[in-house]
Amino acid sequence: MAKQKFLIKIVIFLLLCLLVNNLISDTFKFKGVEAIIPTLEFYELQKNSVDVLFIGSSSSFWGISPMYMWRDYGITSVMRASFMLSPVVSELYLKESLEYQTPKLVVINPQAAFSEYNYDAYEGSLSNSLSFEKFSVNKLSAIYDIYRDSRYKIGLHELMFPIFRYHSRWSELSIYDNDNSKYLNGSRTRGQYMVPTIKELTFQEKMIPTEEKTGFAPESERHYKNMIEYCIDKKIEVALLVLPRQDWNYANHNALQKLADEYGIEFIDLNVIEIRETLNLDYSFDYYDSTHLNVFGSEKAAAYLGGFIQERFGIADRRAESAIADKWNEDLEWYLSAVEKYKK
Amino acid sequence: MNYISVYFIAFLTVFFAAYFLTPKKFRWIVLLAASVFFYLYSQISLAVYIVVTIVTVFFGAVILGKINASLKVSLEKKSEEQMPRDDLKALKKKLTKKVQNQKRIVAASVIIINFGILAVMKYSGLFTGFADLILKRFDSARELQPLNIILPLGISFYTFQSIGYLIDVYRGKYPPDKNIARFALFVSFFPQIIQGPINRYDQLAHQLYEGHPFDETRFKMGAQRIMWGFFKKLVIADRAAVFVSTFNADPHSYTGFIAAVSVVMFMIQVYADFSGGMDISLGIAQCVGIEMTENFQRPHFAASIGEYWRRWHITLGAWMKDYLLYPITFSVPFVKFNRFARKKLGLYFGKLLPPCIAMGVVFFAVGIWHGSQWKYVMFGIYNSVLVMFEIIVIPFIISLNEKFKIVNTKTLSWKLFLILNTMFLVFIGKYFAMAPTFSSAVEYIKMTVADFNVLGLFNGSLYKMGLDVNNFNLLIVSVLLLFCVSLAQERGIRIREVFNRQNLVFRWIVYIIAVFSIIIFGVYGRNANAAGFFYGGF
Numbered sequence: 001m002a003k004q005k006f007l008i009k010i011v012i013f014l015l016l017c018l019l020v021n022n023l024i025s026d027t028f029k030f031k032g033v034e035a036i037i038p039t040l041e042f043y044e045l046q047k048n049s050v051d052v053l054f055i056g057s058s059s060s061f062w063g064i065s066p067m068y069m070w071r072d073y074g075i076t077s078v079m080r081a082s083f084m085l086s087p088v089v090s091e092l093y094l095k096e097s098l099e100y101q102t103p104k105l106v107v108i109n110p111q112a113a114f115s116e117y118n119y120d121a122y123e124g125s126l127s128n129s130l131s132f133e134k135f136s137v138n139k140l141s142a143i144y145d146i147y148r149d150s151r152y153k154i155g156l157h158e159l160m161f162p163i164f165r166y167h168s169r170w171s172e173l174s175i176y177d178n179d180n181s182k183y184l185n186g187s188r189t190r191g192q193y194m195v196p197t198i199k200e201l202t203f204q205e206k207m208i209p210t211e212e213k214t215g216f217a218p219e220s221e222r223h224y225k226n227m228i229e230y231c232i233d234k235k236i237e238v239a240l241l242v243l244p245r246q247d248w249n250y251a252n253h254n255a256l257q258k259l260a261d262e263y264g265i266e267f268i269d270l271n272v273i274e275i276r277e278t279l280n281l282d283y284s285f286d287y288y289d290s291t292h293l294n295v296f297g298s299e300k301a302a303a304y305l306g307g308f309i310q311e312r313f314g315i316a317d318r319r320a321e322s323a324i325a326d327k328w329n330e331d332l333e334w335y336l337s338a339v340e341k342y343k344k
Numbered sequence: 345m346n347y348i349s350v351y352f353i354a355f356l357t358v359f360f361a362a363y364f365l366t367p368k369k370f371r372w373i374v375l376l377a378a379s380v381f382f383y384l385y386s387q388i389s390l391a392v393y394i395v396v397t398i399v400t401v402f403f404g405a406v407i408l409g410k411i412n413a414s415l416k417v418s419l420e421k422k423s424e425e426q427m428p429r430d431d432l433k434a435l436k437k438k439l440t441k442k443v444q445n446q447k448r449i450v451a452a453s454v455i456i457i458n459f460g461i462l463a464v465m466k467y468s469g470l471f472t473g474f475a476d477l478i479l480k481r482f483d484s485a486r487e488l489q490p491l492n493i494i495l496p497l498g499i500s501f502y503t504f505q506s507i508g509y510l511i512d513v514y515r516g517k518y519p520p521d522k523n524i525a526r527f528a529l530f531v532s533f534f535p536q537i538i539q540g541p542i543n544r545y546d547q548l549a550h551q552l553y554e555g556h557p558f559d560e561t562r563f564k565m566g567a568q569r570i571m572w573g574f575f576k577k578l579v580i581a582d583r584a585a586v587f588v589s590t591f592n593a594d595p596h597s598y599t600g601f602i603a604a605v606s607v608v609m610f611m612i613q614v615y616a617d618f619s620g621g622m623d624i625s626l627g628i629a630q631c632v633g634i635e636m637t638e639n640f641q642r643p644h645f646a647a648s649i650g651e652y653w654r655r656w657h658i659t660l661g662a663w664m665k666d667y668l669l670y671p672i673t674f675s676v677p678f679v680k681f682n683r684f685a686r687k688k689l690g691l692y693f694g695k696l697l698p699p700c701i702a703m704g705v706v707f708f709a710v711g712i713w714h715g716s717q718w719k720y721v722m723f724g725i726y727n728s729v730l731v732m733f734e735i736i737v738i739p740f741i742i743s744l745n746e747k748f749k750i751v752n753t754k755t756l757s758w759k760l761f762l763i764l765n766t767m768f769l770v771f772i773g774k775y776f777a778m779a780p781t782f783s784s785a786v787e788y789i790k791m792t793v794a795d796f797n798v799l800g801l802f803n804g805s806l807y808k809m810g811l812d813v814n815n816f817n818l819l820i821v822s823v824l825l826l827f828c829v830s831l832a833q834e835r836g837i838r839i840r841e842v843f844n845r846q847n848l849v850f851r852w853i854v855y856i857i858a859v860f861s862i863i864i865f866g867v868y869g870r871n872a873n874a875a876g877f878f879y880g881g882f
Contacts, residue, residue, distance in 0.1 A: 016856060017856060024860070155350060158869070
């Protein structure tokens, strides 16, 4: 009897600790762009208000502009991407996003499928991209996958309870850490991280035709296949996308084309010579570095991408729908003025 | 398995559940299984060494026990025989001497095997260093590479504990344990394995073998002690360690003032680390109804070096006293030396010199127990000299004071002076413990004397030692908290008992604050360099 009573006390105490953890945990989390933009800003959007969902890592995060696609084609889209986004978290983002939005098309950037995720090197980005994601069965499953895929190097307790990961931030907390709205732009970029930095590049042709196919890393490949199959099961159109990058080659292209063919889905490779020439990118202005477009390059990518997906997938032009257009146009105005400031 | 890990918390949870759900008769098996699991999980490749110790000491003690028993029977038989008293006495003496020789051979063999293993593991560096020096005299081109030996977990602690048991059986203090599994538990009991305490068989063993019922108050007290231990280790010790390691990484970039502060931080680190580890170990044992020997008694309140060492690592000091000091002082050669000293040096010095030398040997042993480097030898010599000075000179000073009434020794100010004086002497000794080598310790001392600039307190240099302002201030506040708790304990206030009398809501608020203080302010995780326990390396 005494033991049972004591056990009940322990359980109640642990529940109280859990409650305190839930109250203070957000304060300690890192409020970087890779934490705020893909998650907190995503949930600022009106529910079921977008037709296209983009999922990807940093090249998508910087290089895809939903706002330009709205401006040019009236496409409502949102990005869920982050720096060094792991395939596990990509899959989590997809599943959680489809609980909140009902897009007609999901566009996945699967370039991380060629290597296993380096959990040691990118643990920080991983934690940041995951920390604000709400607790759910999908998140628990992702946590288990990360724990296992990282060969148990990343602590389960850190993944389950971010306070263990971010506790040392106590010495740098400010009053803003208690109020996430201070970090948000009201989702005006629709998930894009606007990067104005310009790096002048010298173009090097790497897209030399070949029959070779780059091999996928098994665990990464598994997650991308899960994502494709998830969309197909939910009867949502899905496509693969790779943005312009100087390290891309035909062997990579062939591998992803084969993957797309296996599922009978579209593969949009903006590195293919004919498409690349259509984009008309300026190598002295449109790139942040050799593998990432900047905000100026994202305009050109959007110009092609928006037109392609509207035609290929019948994505509606919603500029005439005042119920949603007012908000989009207001945010577009903010976005364009921000770009102008960058140009200066 | 590191105490500072989620795996350890999970292990403890399973352990406590298994212990209290198992019938009392078999609870010792749960302790043994947990200890075996803990050891193998931590270090399966080196488990053979603890097995060798368990087997050799167990069977050595059994043989000694048999010899003791047969001697007793023989003596009783001889007593019953009709013979003249003197003849009987001579026969008993002869029998005892013969048996003593047999016992010595057995005990010495076991001791040589086990201390031999310890010596090779811990002091191979010293031996190869000497061998290299000798080799270079003959062939200067050759160089002996030091052996890269990983110490088996807890080897110093379990070796001393086992040999203590063996010597007790040798002395006939108690009969040997007849059950090797139970003896294995005494040696390997997991709360004590990493860094002690060095327990005594007659105090610990029966507690291990008896199954203890669940007691909520006792469990709570144990859990409170574990939490306090984690606070000392994670919030204080590992935070102070950042300051110390920053200094040690590039000592010549800093002033003598910073060197001195680093030594103070090192003192804080080692005390909080070691005593925090003890709190965790003793707390775990208390939760399951086992009372292990206390290893610390607030050494920062010691009024002399001798008292300091009676309050610091108490069980090592007690072991050295019972198994090294007493055998030395009661040995025939030493008794003879005692008589010689009194005859030649007079009553005062003649009486003090022998115990002085014995204590000197003991402290030298304590020094090299820590490691084979010259800095530990120096550490031992330094403390030996201080203790010998106290033994010889202090009584003389006290009698002078009583005669001439120079100071009133019954005042708080005098007590405070003695405490600060002792801490200062300990502080000097810690230079040798903190520095990586003996020569760097000497460098640090020179730096402190030559470049001691108190302005370092105000120019922000303290915040450039790996701890920003907030972390440094938190460390100061935590140390003050530790000091207040120590002061209350020193005054006899039993804090946990007072606390447990408070209302439930208050207690739970304190528990939640304590738990989250450890989680938030603890130095652990990816960005921290929190290692295992400092004394776990011995």
